[in-house]
Amino acid sequence: MPTDLSFFEIIPIELPHAMILTRLGYRSKRTVLPPRQREQLEATIAQGFSLCEPQGCWQRLPITGWEGDTIILSNDLAFTSRSLCQMLQGSVAVALMASTVGLTIVNAAEEAMAQGDGSTAVIFDAVGGQSANAAMAWINEYVRRQIRRNGEHLTKHRFSPGYGDFTLENQELFYKQLQLEHLGLELTSRSMLVPEKSVTAVAGIKQSISSR
């Protein structure tokens, strides 16, 4: 099976409007937003979204073995995590995925904060974070559709480093394997991605055996 690394230069996400509002603490039917403030909010969200440059990549890696709580992939890649292993049970391969919205939005948020405009800063922050998530969801959906013709499907959930016992240090493995420097990403000594509005995740690929 091919193991090519695919990059998406521009991911056509829609503005994740509802998610952004939720993230900012907006509760429909509860939060009261006067028209003037709503207008300003919408303009800031739109401005922030125009600063997002959603990009990403994914790669398929066959699973070559299991050793306790460690899963071994081709290319001598191995992840150790009990919960990850549980999720990947029955998978023949994994999809490694990464998305980012780039540095522009992060810088704009910082700039706004430095100018004392906290309101714009948090809105930009939310727009960036949710757009990165939306880009990840898009990649996930893309992979799901790609592998369907092969009679395969994706696990319902995906897992990100830093979650449960899947430690943040695994970020390094993603970074190297997915060549994230091509997306302009950097990794800090504490395994954090820069720019921070970036997401990595792994999902399992299972074979669907048709009954007919």
Add this chain to the structure above:
Amino acid sequence: MKKSDFKTWAERQVLILDGATGTELARRGMPAGVSPEAWVLEHPEVIREIQRAYMEAGSDIVYSCTFGGNRCKLEEFGLAWKTTELNTALARISRQAVGNQAMVFGDLAPTGLFVEPFGQLPFDEAVAVYAQQAMALVAGGVDGFVIETMMDLQEARAALLAVRETCDLPVMVSMTFGSDGRTLNGTDPLSALITLQSLGADAVGCNCSTGPEDMAKVIATMKRHATVPLLAKPNAGMPRLKNGITTFDMEADEFGDHMEPLVTAGAAILGGCCGTTPEYIQTLKAQTNSLCPTPPTNKRQTVVSSYKQSLCIGKDQPLTLFGGRINPSGQLALAAALRKNDMTLVRRLAQEQARQGAHVIDINVHMQGGDEANLMRAAALVVTKGAGLPISIDTVNIQAAEQALRVLPGRGILNSVSAEEENMEAMCQLAAKYGAVIVCMPVDGSGSFGGSAEVIAHIKKILACAARYGIPAHDCLIDSLVFTTAAGKEAHRRTLEIIDWCVRSAKLTPLAGVSNLSYGLETRHWLDVSFLCMAAGRGLSAAFIDTSSEQVVNAVFAIDALAGHDPHMSRYIDRFSQQALAAAETTMPRTAGEKVFDAVVNGDEEGMERLLRQALKQGESPNSLVDNRLIPAINLVGEKFDRKEYFLPQLITCADTMRKGFALLQPLLDAANGGSGKKEAKVILATVQGDIHDIGKNIVALMLNNYNFEVIDLGKDVAAEDIIRAVKHHGADIVGLSALMTTTMIEMKKVIDLAQASNLTDVRFMVGGAVVDQHYAKEIGASGYAGDAIGAVRLAQQFSGIESEQLSSNPPTKDATDDQATQEQGRNQ
């Protein structure tokens, strides 16, 4: 097979396609993980058997086994070099299998790569990939083509253009829609139909996607505007995962029962996709044998599209607004950006206009010394990505027009075709090839425009030329020649007369460049609006107008309501209901002091200074303003935030407003209190070493500042030693630490331990961050935990001995900053 024969055939009877091939191959022993194309070539008898079985079951058309036969897919198996040979051979095998009893259509399918603007594969390279395959298939004797299971409209366009540039055989295009009714890139069925049928597809439809029930909805949506037969090739119901095994939930009989509704919905070409077998095709045949497909629409409707929306233009439709701001003439900044090939401004202008209500984005990049063709192509792609609206290519340059129309993932508008002989022929030819709608510009280049009669003669000439290239009159928009106001009443009258003629005599669709009217005038919008209304009164269908003015857009909503294009006035009422609400709010007379309170609660930063001065003038003391207005107001804001009536941006804005007020009063307080306007306490804030997330900490800093604490923000990724040094240096009373990650929260303990080791026992520590909680705070010896910025303020007040009224009554709840952090942890890193 001739295109015309295919058309007649599909109009006369329901055409039957084949069923699934991949699963049939697997059942006959094809192992997983191989290239089906290569495997079939080694086992030709297997595919022969399958296709004969389909033919005997009733298939009129079988697909060649070349789904993965493009060179990009084959390359995954290292077989790209064999592309031509494989395709020709596979076409021959299918031909042998069905002889002359069924048609063989060459199967083209996704490359797996993404075509620009959504991926890196240049459009013309994609065309070349498919052209190679198509040519090989023609050599193998196929009767036509099917481009199937397409997820990306742009890739489908590339394949369609490749086939059309290769041969004259009929070509069907079939897209795959998700359960949300859209393709992965967000293309809806109608936009796909409009784009593909205008680009010359002989049939359009969908396959795979879903089961037959949902597909009927897709087909029905397309049918309203379909000028070509529609194709449906559904799966055998929905996939169900049972014990790790995927099955499709529909038996052959049930599948067959769904075929009549599909034909009723408008499908003329039917087959089966995943999970179907010859048995399914047999029932399909039996169920549709006596049915006759509904003929294609004969509605004369102008429809354009982008990759994700379509737009009807015409007399029964709301007024179509063209946003014409992407035009470097008179816009120095845009011209400068274009010269540097910088498309940021183009993208922003497109987005702005889309947000303001434009329906079509017009792109004009003509300027002295610019490479118009390349700029136009780049701009068209940027606007596509940025705004997702249908696009009007505004140029007289043939190369620029072709470059843009070729890569535009949608049905574009070519603006414009003049009556000048040379331009007219070339532009019509181009529009016909790419299926674009044209804007007829009834001028002949002589520089004089004449009266209505001359203009109408020009229009007729252009229409005749368009007709020669197969462009029907309803795909032509008529520019009614609007000039500046100073051009005088004869010019304006001519415009109205042309519109009148279009609407009442010629049944054409008039367009007006209303923004030309006030070009260069300062008080422009009323002129534009008024003339727009006058033209709309005559039946104008589309207008170039500056959407940045609310007046203009309001008027357009009113026009649609008046013209009967907003039947229940719902769009108009929606637009203004918010404003009506605001107006309905009772405005009790308030004193200036009360207004200061209101300003904080409403976050009215701009009004604060004026209101404070008013209040002071009315005799309210600075102390009273702080104690009775600002503080109670910000406390109310905190309460509202706790109750979720306010969300984070509001909290911050209100706090900023209060801070501004406080800063204005500070000098007066100092004077009144003998210069003792002191800060509450010193707080040092830091995101701990290794952690780079600081938005939460920044918000806490901001809020503490607003509550008059002296905040020393050390920033992010700060070492424990540096924090302790700063505490000593500043003599801080409180330290706030933030960490977002499990990997970095341990640093907090380090800081607290170091403080104890350094004998800093009076310093109170508060901690916060996504993964931190009360329990952890206790464990590491911190004095308190804050769940959000308001919580942090309350803690700090408590530590410095200020008892806030809210503190006891409203314990901090889990809030926005908290949620945000949790997500961050889950997905972000």
Add this chain to the structure above:
Amino acid sequence: MHRREFRNLICQRPVLLDAPLPSSCLSSRWSEAEIFHNLDEVIASLTSFKNICCDIVRCPSAGLNRFAMKTALSGEPPMAMNCELMRLCCAALGDTPVFGTVSTTGQRLEPYGTLDFDDAVTCYAEQGRALLEGGAQGFILCGSNDIQEARAALIALRELQDCPCIVELTVNSQGQVIGGTEPLSALITLQALGANAIGFVPTEASLSLAPLLKQLKPFATVALYGVVPRCTTPVECMLAGEALVAAGANLLGCSHQCSTTDQYALGVRLHNLPAQPVQKSGISALSSLHSSVLLGPQHPFAIVGERINPTGKKKLQAGLRQGDLELVHSFALEQEQRGAAVLDVNMGLSGIDEKAMMLKATGMLSRLTPLPLCIDTTRPDVMEAVLRRYPGRALVNSVSGEQARIEETLPAAAKYGAMFILLPLTDAGIPETTKERIAVVESVLETATSYGYGVEDCVVDGLVMTISANPEAAQVTLDLIGWCAETLQANTIVGLSNVSFGMPERQWINSAFLGMAMGRGLTMAIANPSANSIMATTQSYNTLWGHDLTLLLNGGALTPENV
């Protein structure tokens, strides 16, 4: 002489009239008493006019009305004097027609003075009757400086018999009618009221009236008449006469300051000049005492200010109940300031005497504002009373296809020559389709024609209904307006507030509808001129169609040179 004969006469060639004596001479030479003492001289002087080829000669009866004579003469009953004088003149002049002259009463009419309008009418009527008895072939109203007095005389004389009436107005060197009325405004008012010729006498004998006549000619549907300026040679006199004819005069008055030889030369010359045409179709125009408004696509858009209407206005209602017109006064000034062209006046309020209040209000408004009025009442008696006294050409709001309106309001409007708003509804209600509405318009117009009205005298109301109740409502109105503008070539008007009833932010609907209707040829609207969006739309219309260039000049799109 019938009016038709008079019309025929002026269609053959320019007609020479004996000119009025300057007002100063009138009293000094022949005071009322002196006329009868010097009858022979008077008759001889009239005969001399015949000899210098005058086509019409005037009987010097001008001062012989009840009010003017009260102070001057006693004893002899004035009416018998009129009759006798006329008889003598006719006998002396043979087949040359003699016109009776009537002139000022010497008293000011209400609302400027104390003389009741109807008393003035009665006074002129009795003099006219007496002159007719003596054989008058027609009338000349002369020496009047007051448009209202001229109106009273004209109304009186027109009610007597079918004979021609010529109105003479004195103009000063600034081209103003003495009394402050613009000549155009006077022309519009008097020709609508039924004058057969309107003429001007300059206060300065040397002033040529040619420029004034030329300016008025396009708006005149009656014969124009001008007095030749003082000349010193026969050739000069001929040339001056020719110039007046070329400017559009149908009648010339010979000047008493010219010698008989000179006048004779002119009289002979006129026999060889072609007649000037008199425009048959009328013009759409309204006038007030001082000023006038021209209507139609060639002229600025006319906003009829709607605010003087007590419906829904508590304060105004309270004021009117106490007979207080203060608010009416301020509404009028404010609307004038904001650019209204016409003011609608409606006094429909229960519990007040509508007729009295309407007369009071219109009387006050005609002094206060130069804007013509739109008389908005459903009561024909109120309508008639106001029109009788209104010193201008008013707009009647409205005549519909309802039987009662056709039978009562239309004749009243016609009698005073007012323009009227045609409401396309019938006793059965408001027709839904454009076609049905057109049928109503055509039927009302047919009746109006029998009263001497032309299409230009009516303004068709587009009658717009609420779009929130019927989304097609606006379209029906627009189509009706389009038909009126293109096929009927009539003026159209809409009331703007109806269309947006029940909708939020109504100004957008109102102004958009106004614009759309303008696009179909709308020429007027009833609206509140305080609404910025309405006036901005109106200003845009006037800018686009070249009626107002200030915007372009200010914006630098035009320079004064290339205007």
